[in-house]
Amino acid sequence: MLRSVGLIFLVFLSLGSSAQYSFSDKSLITDIQILSSDQLEGRKAGSEGGKKAREIIVDKLKKIGLKPYPETSYDQPFSITQSFGQINSGQASNILAVIDGRRKETIVLSAHYDHVGVMNKSIYNGADDNASGTAALLAFAEYFSKNKPEHRLVFAFFDAEEMGLKGSAHFVKSIDLKSEKIVLNINMDMISRSEKNELYVCGLYFYPNLRKPLEQVVTPNNFKLLFGHDDPSTGPDDWTRQSDQLNFHINNIPFLYFGVEDHEDYHKPTDVFEKIDQQFYLNSVETILQSIILLDQNLDKAN
Ligand SMILES: [Zn+2]
Numbered sequence: 455m456l457r458s459v460g461l462i463f464l465v466f467l468s469l470g471s472s473a474q475y476s477f478s479d480k481s482l483i484t485d486i487q488i489l490s491s492d493q494l495e496g497r498k499a500g501s502e503g504g505k506k507a508r509e510i511i512v513d514k515l516k517k518i519g520l521k522p523y524p525e526t527s528y529d530q531p532f533s534i535t536q537s538f539g540q541i542n543s544g545q546a547s548n549i550l551a552v553i554d555g556r557r558k559e560t561i562v563l564s565a566h567y568d569h570v571g572v573m574n575k576s577i578y579n580g581a582d583d584n585a586s587g588t589a590a591l592l593a594f595a596e597y598f599s600k601n602k603p604e605h606r607l608v609f610a611f612f613d614a615e616e617m618g619l620k621g622s623a624h625f626v627k628s629i630d631l632k633s634e635k636i637v638l639n640i641n642m643d644m645i646s647r648s649e650k651n652e653l654y655v656c657g658l659y660f661y662p663n664l665r666k667p668l669e670q671v672v673t674p675n676n677f678k679l680l681f682g683h684d685d686p687s688t689g690p691d692d693w694t695r696q697s698d699q700l701n702f703h704i705n706n707i708p709f710l711y712f713g714v715e716d717h718e719d720y721h722k723p724t725d726v727f728e729k730i731d732q733q734f735y736l737n738s739v740e741t742i743l744q745s746i747i748l749l750d751q752n753l754d755k756a757n
Contacts, residue, residue, distance in 0.1 A: 475740050477593040482739060483732060485514070485589035486646065489567070490581035490727045497580060498571025499614035499621075500534055500544035507567050508549060511588065511611055515551045518596050523552035523608050524629065532624040534614050548621045549611040553598050559635045560606040561750065564622065564698055565591045565642045566615030576723035581730055583720065584615070587642035590739045597743060603750050605637070612698050615643075622698035626705050637753065638664075639702035639709040640746060646735035648714040652678045653738050655745070656693045659684035661708040666755075667748040668710075677737040679745075683713075710749075712742050 488494075488510060495503030512528045522528040530548040546568070565587030569580030579585075588611060595609050612621030629636075645653060658665050658681050665681070673679050683693040694700060699709035719725040 475736060476743055477597050477739065479736050481596070482589055482593045482736065485592055486581060486585045486730065486735070487727050489585035489588055490579040490725075492577050492579070494579075496571040496578040497567060497569045497585075499546040499568045499617055501571055503571065504546070504568055504613065507588075508547060508613075511549050511567060511592065514592050515549070515595060515609075518592075518599050520551035520553060520595055520599060520609065523550040524634075530625065530628065532614075532620070534617060534620060546613040546617075546621060548613050548625055550625075551595065551609045553595070553603060553607045553609075555603045555606040555750075557604060558606060559637045559753075560608055561603075561638045561640060561746075561753075562608045562610050562636055562702070563591060563594060563640050563642075563746065564610040564612055566612040566621060566698055568613045568616055568621070570616050570721065578721070578723050579726045581727045582644045582646045582714075582717070582725050584643050585727075586644060586646035586730070586735060590642055590645060590742065593739060594743060594746065605750050605753065606635075607750075608636075615698055619698055619701055622701040626701045631705055631707060636702075636707055638749065639699055639707055640742075640749070641697055641699040641702075641709060641711045642713070642742060643697040643711070644713045644720075645738045645742065646714075647717060647729065647731045648734055649717070650678075650715075651676055651734060651737075652680055653712060653714060653741060654680050654683050654693075655710055655712050656682065656684040657699070657703075657708070657710040659686075660694075660703065661710075664708065664710060664749065667752040668745055670748050670752075671741060671744050673741050674737040677734070677741065679741055710745075712738075712745075714738075 567588040614620035699711040
C-alpha cells in the first residue's frame with residue numbers, strides 16, 4: 455500500500471519523554487476533546503453542531519487576540535445546496551483569521567472543522583478527521599500570536615470539506631489570490647494517530663523546492679515524517695485531491711498537506727477522542743509547527 459520508492463525517512467534527535475512542546479499540550483488535548491465531543495453532533499456543515507463548533511473556534515481566536523480576515527468578521531458564510539446525491543440546504547461558514555508578518559506575502563494554514571454529522575442515530579465524532587487538524591490550527595494561532603512570523607499567516611478553518619471541498623473552493627473564489635500574495639497553503643487533515651508512528655507530508659512531487667526546509671525538521675524520537683502520497687501515477691495512494699489543498703493546487707498555489715494513512719475508524723462513529731494517540735498527536739503537531747517555522751523563514755531561499 456505504501457510507496458516504497460522516493461520516500462525519505464527522517465528520524466532525528468529525541469525530544470525525550472519529558473518533552474517541552476512549543477505550544478500548550480494541555481490546551482491542544484482539551485481542544486480536540488471538546489471539538490470531538492457528542493454535544494457537537496459530528497459537526498456537519500449547516501447543522502447546529504457545526505454552528506457550536508464555529509462558536510468554540512471563534513471564541514478561542516478572540517481570546518488569543520487574532521484579527522478576523524479579510525475584514526471585520528471571522529465568519530465567511532456560503533450556501534450549500536446539493537452534494538453526493540444528498541440534499542443539504544442552509545448555510546455553511548469558513549472561519550478566517552490573520553496574523554500580520556514582516557512582509558506581505560501570505561501563507562494560508564488550513565484545516566477543515568466539519569465532519570459528517572449523525573447517521574443511523576450514530577454520532578460521527580470525527581476526532582482524527584478533523585478535530586485533530588482544527589485543534590492544531592488553534593495551537594499554531596496561539597504560537598504565532600506570541601512569535602511574529604515573517605510571512606502574513608491566514609488561519610483558515612474550512613467548512614463543508616466532507617461535502618466535496620466546498621469551503622476551500624469558496625475561499626479561493628472569494629479572494630484575489632494574486633493581490634493577496636498567497637504563496638503557500640499548508641493543510642492538515644487527520645494527524646492524531648498512526649500505529650506505525652508515521653506522518654506524511656504530501657506535495658513535494660509538484661513543489662520539490664519545498665523539500666529543503668522540510669529536510670531540516672528535527673522530529674521527536676520514534677516518530678517519522680515521510681514524504682510521499684503525491685505521485686499521480688499511484689492512483690488512490692496519491693492524496694493530492696483528497697482534502698482542501700486541492701483548491702490551492704489547481705490555482706497554481708503550492709501546497710503541503712500533512713496527514714496519516716487511513717485507519718480502521720476512518721469515517722466511522724468510532725473515530726472518537728479515546729482512540730487518539732496523544733503522544734503521537736503531540737509529536738505530530740510539534741513536527742508540523744517546526745515545519746511551518748522553517749518554511750516561513752526559508753521560503754525565499756526555496757523559490
Ligand atoms: Zn478530513
